[in-house]
Amino acid sequence: MSLAHATTLLFVPGDRPDRFERALRSGADVVICDLEDAVAVDAKETARDHVRDAAAAGARVAVRVNAVGTAWHEADVAMAVEHRLSLVLPKANRAAVAALAELDLGGTEVLALVETARGLLDAADVAAAPSVRRLALGHLDLATDLGVAPDVLTVMDHARTTLVVASSAAGVVGPVDGVTPQLRDAERLADDLTRAERLGMRGKLCIHPDQVAAAADRFAPSPQELAWASSVVTAERAGVAVVDGQMVDAPVLARARQVLARRRPHTSPSSAAPSSAAPSSAAPSSAAPSTTEGEPA
Incomplete structure (x- = not known):
């Protein structure tokens, strides 16, 4: 599914190919293979190879690449472009989007993840960039950058409304809200979804398959x-x-x-996993909560 129409976007670590199949069968509109926060430095190259192999076998996923200026960024982008995978750009701001535009994107869709103070101030320019299809909020990293707790709603709701206004002004679909790290707290997830939807957010970043159905229901x-x-x-x-x-x-x-x-159209799960994929052993529901924006359990 296009990033513009997705309401549920599920992260899965790029270095855990054993979890890819379950993620792809979760019902999420988009599965994002994470090459950034969820992957240790010494596993970056291997994770990219895993995602490349899955894409070559037919898995339709998006890829969160490593940030502009890192040693892995350009190779991550080249792999996504080669396999026509949508791209999630972390630490998005005006300069990062401009640097990304200097690479050959070949029409690749970009979800710009705003998770810094600079990115929030640049949100209107980021949303208006030709390569950017949509904005998303990385509120956990943004809270760290601002030196506040992520549950300070006056600050986080300001960030949400900033992205909503920037998206509307740029003529792109409403932004995607950040993750709910409390994996076993259905009430907290419901509260987060309701608040985000009422503020004009139009999708949810998920970190566990069990969060997908509730998010889909809330945004429909x-x-x-x-x-x-x-x-x-x-x-x-x-x-x-x-x-x-x-x-x-x-x-x-x-x-x-x-x-x-x-x-919401009646659709099957996001995309079929590659036929050669081994049975998944995706994260169990008892997994510990994530502490990094978008890092799956």
């Missing part, structure tokens, strides 16, 4: 929302000016169409 319009949106569009076509006591003017009609556009 409810039956009530769909019924309202359909009635508004139908009324406008029939020349009716009021629906449920509310005037149907241009902003109301535009919102109704946005709701209908968010309907």
Whole structure:
């Protein structure tokens, strides 16, 4: 699925090919093979080879490359471009996006992960960059950069709304919210999803397959929302000016169409794993929570 239409994006460590198949069968819209935070320095090259092999065997994944300026960045990007894999750019800011544009991307879709103060200030320029399809929030790393706890909502909600405004101004789909590291806390996940959706975020970075279904449900319009949106569009076509006591003017009609556009098509799991893949031994539900943005359990 295109990054523009994804609401659930699941990380899996690039150096754990035994987990690829379960991730691909999780139902996530996009599986992101992580070559950055989840992979130790001495395993970077091996992780890239694992992802290359999976892509060559037919796995359709995205790749979080190592940051601009690191020893692995250009080789990571070249591998993604070679296999036509979408690319997640960490530590995204104006300078990083400009440096990425100097490489031959060949039309590769880019999800820009904003996780620093500089990136937040540059969000409008990042969202407007030709190669960037969408923004995502790395709130754990952003909190560290700012010297605050990641649960300080006044700060993190400001970051979310900044990305929402930047995305809207650039004409790209609403941004993807950061991870919920509390893997066994369904209530916390539900709260995070509700808050993000109400602020205008339009997707979720997940770090465990068990988080995918809840995220998909939250970012899909409810039956009530769909019924309202359909009635508004139908009324406008029939020349009716009021629906449920509310005037149907241009902003109301535009919102109704946005709701209908968010309907989730009936799809199978994100992409089939390569046929030669060994049975997965992906992370068990009892795995310890992650402490790094996007690092899977």
